[in-house]
Amino acid sequence: MRQPPGFTDQTQPHSVCKLQKSLYGLKQAPRQWFQKLTDFLQHQGFGFSRSDPSLLIYHKNSIRLYILIYVDDFLVTGNDEDAIRSLLKQLRAQFALKQLGNISLFLGIQVTHSPTGFFLSQEHYATKLLNDAGYKDCKSAPTMLTPDKKKKEPNLQPLKDPSLYRRLAGSLQYLSITRSDIAFATNRICQHMQSPTEHNFKALTRLLRYIKGTTSFGLPITTGTLELRAFSDADRASDITDRKSVLGFCTFLGTNLISWTVNKQATVTKSSTEAEYRSLSAAASDVLWLRRLTTELDMPQSSPTTIYCDNTSAMAIAKNPVFHARTKHIEIDYHFIRQQISTGNIQLAHISSKNQIADILTKPFSIARFHELRNKLTTRTPNA
Template structure:
């Protein structure tokens, strides 16, 4: 390898560096590859997406190309197939590329074409996890977590193999990319990775048995509707150890689930209204980001996004611009939802608790309720 500037020896200007480790294995290699690749794309007329820097967009004379980069794995699509061929020919002068054809497998995610769109799933990855756990032949169950199972740390025996627990739970985190139904349980188990107890391992085994019976589940993608709507919920003081609440939200484009999140709130909420109010503000930021990302795909959201919440008091608090005793202790950033309502970016609507599909992200549900969602 040629020596970098400042390291050349004047007496031996033609000397080179002897590598003891491949450049590809260095920590900075993905960043350097990304910088070099995007520089070539920008010279061809691409620009970075404002919402996602790993997405580059080419838009010229109604011709569109979308170029998504994850280290050395790339997705390319266009409304003109001839443009993709020209682009790949241009890049092959600088990079060694392999055209794998139509999308079928990307970053462990399998994509199956359907009459209405695509079906994304991680069946192979899920089976690999079950094999590593030694539960490839286990008996399946109907829910990811028993509704009455307590995961408190008190009076529990320490699990004797914490590394094995961390390995499995860490692997399951990636499975949640196409499995929102297990997001809540994985989030709960991740909170005990530093010191797992035997009861936590039993909950992990229960989750793996659920995955065994639903190994083919995934995300359907269709274009039946273009209406953007979201649901938000919060389980007030749901953690018995620190009494913090759990925020859960999901965002749909028609029937297609675009994004979802399960996250414990950073501070203790004094009431269910406060917990739901904080959840509303968190979901508002995600809605704005999705709208910006959709704009890169020539999809402009002209009407306010409907955000459904089952807490009437939180909805009233979001519409009330006056600070009073019940809100003056809440951090200023959570009042962001009021600006979104005022600017008509979001409109908050009430939904009955029985129709709140976001319950799947905030609590362990009984079998009948879980099956209904």
């Protein structure tokens, strides 16, 4: 801490002003606001979720209330309308709040109500992204990437305006919150933000052209079963620059897609089996977190969560507690999946590559195959 210019006391040059109240715009202001709000909610009987620190839960008798906080925006829901109204009245007495009624827009995500549930999309954000990039009237593309059938020498000339590339790549990351179909392409694009080339920018514009034809696509949330299931896949040595593998997994709650991840693995793998095994371990970690969260939301998983994998060798390693030549070099933390299988938290099931939904998160496909997997991922238009 130091005094601003002109405020230094010559007799006490090392003294600073004492902050009596956090001001909006200062670094500590959001933390102070969050602390004040959560202190008030805890005084009303709410408690922090162990799985998500931004989620507070009220559980008393048969009343269930949930508050999800993001800085100064938050959602309130529960099973008792009178309790919700009473809580909002108390909040308005303490804070200057603007109550917007039933959810329709939250953090740029549009929420459309339907007889069967909700539909989440970012159509306005996608349209704004295309306008800012100058692709408002571009020709749409049927897929986000094209399979590399012919190995052509890429144009490695440095991009003249890397700041434009970085800005668009960051926007695509936010768009992928509701668009799991662009997660793989976005992950590949964001790997070159430091020194983008003309070849990288061409891949980015291809993705923008795909978004042009799918701006209304989003994620449906419908009523149904509350059973978790996950799909895990990996594409070994797919990155030609460092030969690291790409892992991808997605998790469904009933028919609803609720979580997905695309990552480049940290180390080079020696086989497809090892790449798939590391992907299984990552998927298991996500499943365990979701099992804890669903339990806190009164949706306990009474049976082991199934993770579908199309590699029988990786499944055999996960179930076999004996270390041998193929596994002794793998870090010990990846083997925790064996304990989770033995304790009954998860179980593995084989699935054919044709039905492996997570394939769309690890590699490009032909138009027909891409559209087939996209439909299984439930990414669609509101009226589909």
